[in-house]
Amino acid sequence: MESIFYRYRNIIVLLIVIFAQLILLAWQVKSDSDVPMVRVWAVTAVTPVASAIEGFRNGTTGFFSNYFELRNAREQSRQLRTEVERLRVENQLLKNELGSAQRAESLAGFQARNPSKMIGARVIAATPGMGTRSVLIDRGTQSGVRRGMAVVTPDGIVGTVIAVFPFASQVRSVTDPGFAAGVESQNNHVHGVLKGLGTSSVRVDFVPTGQKVDNGEMFFTSGEDRIFPKGLPVGKVTSVREGANFQDITVEPSGTESAPEEVLVIVDPIHQAIPDAPPGDAPVFLAPDINPDAQAPQMGGAGLTTADKMRDQYKKIGDAQKHVFGVGGPGTPPPNFNLKVPGVNAPADPAAPKTPAPAGPASTPSSPAKSAAPQKEPQP
Amino acid sequence: MASGRIMVDSARQVRSASYPVWVYFAVPLLALLIQVYLPLFQTLRFISRIELPLLVTIYFALMRRSQLRGLAIGVTLGLAQDSFLPHQIGMYGICKTLVGYFSASIGMQFDVEHAFVRLVLCFVFYLFHQFFYWLLQRSLLDQPAVFDIQTELLLAAINAIIGVALFHFLDKLRKRD
Numbered sequence: 001m002e003s004i005f006y007r008y009r010n011i012i013v014l015l016i017v018i019f020a021q022l023i024l025l026a027w028q029v030k031s032d033s034d035v036p037m038v039r040v041w042a043v044t045a046v047t048p049v050a051s052a053i054e055g056f057r058n059g060t061t062g063f064f065s066n067y068f069e070l071r072n073a074r075e076q077s078r079q080l081r082t083e084v085e086r087l088r089v090e091n092q093l094l095k096n097e098l099g100s101a102q103r104a105e106s107l108a109g110f111q112a113r114n115p116s117k118m119i120g121a122r123v124i125a126a127t128p129g130m131g132t133r134s135v136l137i138d139r140g141t142q143s144g145v146r147r148g149m150a151v152v153t154p155d156g157i158v159g160t161v162i163a164v165f166p167f168a169s170q171v172r173s174v175t176d177p178g179f180a181a182g183v184e185s186q187n188n189h190v191h192g193v194l195k196g197l198g199t200s201s202v203r204v205d206f207v208p209t210g211q212k213v214d215n216g217e218m219f220f221t222s223g224e225d226r227i228f229p230k231g232l233p234v235g236k237v238t239s240v241r242e243g244a245n246f247q248d249i250t251v252e253p254s255g256t257e258s259a260p261e262e263v264l265v266i267v268d269p270i271h272q273a274i275p276d277a278p279p280g281d282a283p284v285f286l287a288p289d290i291n292p293d294a295q296a297p298q299m300g301g302a303g304l305t306t307a308d309k310m311r312d313q314y315k316k317i318g319d320a321q322k323h324v325f326g327v328g329g330p331g332t333p334p335p336n337f338n339l340k341v342p343g344v345n346a347p348a349d350p351a352a353p354k355t356p357a358p359a360g361p362a363s364t365p366s367s368p369a370k371s372a373a374p375q376k377e378p379q380p
Numbered sequence: 381m382a383s384g385r386i387m388v389d390s391a392r393q394v395r396s397a398s399y400p401v402w403v404y405f406a407v408p409l410l411a412l413l414i415q416v417y418l419p420l421f422q423t424l425r426f427i428s429r430i431e432l433p434l435l436v437t438i439y440f441a442l443m444r445r446s447q448l449r450g451l452a453i454g455v456t457l458g459l460a461q462d463s464f465l466p467h468q469i470g471m472y473g474i475c476k477t478l479v480g481y482f483s484a485s486i487g488m489q490f491d492v493e494h495a496f497v498r499l500v501l502c503f504v505f506y507l508f509h510q511f512f513y514w515l516l517q518r519s520l521l522d523q524p525a526v527f528d529i530q531t532e533l534l535l536a537a538i539n540a541i542i543g544v545a546l547f548h549f550l551d552k553l554r555k556r557d
Contacts (some may be wrong), residue, residue: 010447014481017455021470021477025520035469045409050417116406125416126428134466136416162466172466177523194464198525257392259422 009335017053039163039170047136047168050125058096103262110154110264116229117268118152119143123261124168133173134159134197140167150229150266156233156255157181157221169265174202174234183234188212191222192249194234200256202235204249211239211247219251229269239363259365316344397443398555404440407550408457411436416464420488429535431506433457433472434479438505439550441480442487442498450487454480467521475512479505493551495544502543506536 005012028034104120111118121137139145141164151158151171159179163170172179179196183204189209192204207213217237223230235253242248314337318325323335340346411432419428437457441450458476462469483505490497510532519524 010451010481013448014451014477017451017477018474021455021474022520025468025470025474028470029521038459038469039463042412042460045460046413046416046464049409049413052415054420123420125464126419127416127466134464136464170464170466176466177525178466257421291521 034163036163040165043136043163043165043168043170047124047138047165050136051138054101054124067101086184096166106154106166107262107264107270115270116266116352117270118264118266119145119201121151121169121263121265123263127170132160133176133198135173136168137171137263137265138168140165140169144267145169145265146267150228150232150269151263152232152266153255153260153263155167155260156235156253157228158255158260160227161265171263173256175200180225181228181234182222183219184230185213186218186220187214188217191224192219194219194251200252201238202251202253204237204251205246207247207249209242209247211246213237213247213249215240227269313344317341320344382537396445399553403550403553404453405552406458407480408433408436408453410483412456413459415461429538429543431509431539432546432555434462434476434506435502435539435546437476437480438483438502438543439547441484442492442501443554445484445488445492447481447484450480450484451477452480454478467523471513471516471521474516475509478512479509482508495548498544498547499540502540503536504538510536 024035041285107120119139121139121143123135125136127134127136137151141234145161145164147161147164149161151161156307158175159171159173159176161169162172162183174181174194174196175198177198179194179202181194182191183194184191188211190207190213192207194202195205196202204213204219215237219234219237221232221234223229233254235251235255237249238252238261239250240247315325317337317339318335320341321335321339414427415430415432418424434457437450437454440453444450444453452475455473458473459469461472461476465472483501487502490501492498492501511527514525514527517523
């Protein structure tokens with residue numbers, strides 16, 4: 001008996017190990033549980049090294065890129081070269097910091113606008129397997145992250161936390177085949193279930209044939225899954241095909257489109273309304289008017305911008321000299337725009353009768369320029 | 381490195397290679413780190429298709445010439461790789477256990493220092509590994525996985541070429557007689 005066991009011990013050990021792993025798999029599937037101990041060992045062994053490398057890379061990228069750029073400047077004087085190098089390194093570092101600050105500002109703005117309570121995290125590793133997608137972030141149980149929490153960016157949803165370690169968490173991406181979330185279309189409020197495909201696209205299942213979904217329409221989270229709060233952008237519809245019972249809808253996820261480096265973990269989700277307009281691609285900046293006296297144009301009133309005032313003034317000066325704009329060939333003398341016209345670019349005649357001015361500016365008696373003005377737009 | 385014959389025909393070819401202890405920790409850890417860290421960068425995403433943990437498993441199984449040692453390194457690296465993926469633990473564990481065991485078994489018949497033998501073994505075991513993983517995904521987890529044979533053949537060839545270069549580098553870490 002012993003000799004048989006000894007003779008076949010290798011194959012027996014192989015069968016035992018395979019069988020043990022099959023049992024482990026079956027237990028995980030059956031009880032929907034995990035084996036945290038194995039994950040903790042492996043992730044704890046790798047993530048500190050990955051974090052250290054990532055920190056080192058962030059600190060030295062600017063230095064090395066500038067070093068290579070400056071190799072051709074050796075013939076320049078040492079003093080100038082040192083100065084340029086120092087400034088470029090500083091510039092690169094500042095640019096990096098500016099980029100980080102802009103991303104942080106974007107996240108902070110999103111956090112401020114969104115009623116849900118969130119914490120920021122940095123992506124430190126990607127774990128793409130065969131048809132699976134997940135990332136590791138640098139926040140874990142020590143930061144209050146729990147399994148099942150939603151992970152988002154201002155652009156859209158990123159995934160859900162599926163495993164939590166002391167200083168890191170594993171996030172299943174929306175593109176992973178195991179991912180699912182309740183979604184709702186923006187225009188027609190069609191409900192469905194978002195599912196990953198293992199590629200860069202995702203699909204929306206269980207939308208009955210006949211319900212209207214348009215190409216390019218945005219999908220938002222519906223809040224029905226009790227993971228993602230309602231109203232977060234999900235992605236844009238890229239194709240819609242009618243099926244026998246349900247439609248085949250493909251969506252380009254907006255949250256994972258640009259491989260986010262910083263994300264937000266929703267620790268306390270609060271629902272919000274789905275916006276009427278799709279989220280903008282970039283923030284709009286409205287500069288203040290350079291003329292502090294300018295007033296906002298009013299409905300039905302004359303144009304009151306600086307440009308309108310200048311055009312009106314030149315038109316009146318031309319009219320005062322009987323000049324018709326747009327008439328006359330090249331070489332004909334232009335009107336004298338330095339001519340002082342009372343009420344236009346000179347004080348009004350104080351001797352003029354003080355009758356109440358009618359509504360139309362052309363009929364003001366104190367202004368001969370205005371009274372002579374033909375009602376015609378000036379031509380360039 | 382490469383001799384003319386590919387079958388075992390000398391005592392040198394059946395001798396088990398030995399390595400410093402740190403190699404058994406550093407090389408698998410480095411393979412895992414490369415697998416999870418470098419694909420973060422947009423231009424290096426293709427590295428996720430290079431199965432470095434599998435190549436490391438094959439190498440140590442071949443060079444140690446022991447089925448049990450091949451099995452041990454396969455199950456260790458497989459379970460560690462499973463830990464970084466969002467699915468149940470054991471999928472890569474089973475696949476790499478089999479690869480470690482079989483590559484050690486087959487490795488005893490060939491001169492595993494021959495570059496052509498290494499190329500063929502890496503190619504075959506990569507395909508076996510991917511196919512078996514796909515099979516487990518479909519049968520055990522009931523997931524809608526796709527096995528694109530053309531893509532897998534191309535990736536097997538790329539992995540085999542990288543494997544030969546990697547094995548050549550790892551040979552330099554062996555203890556001298």
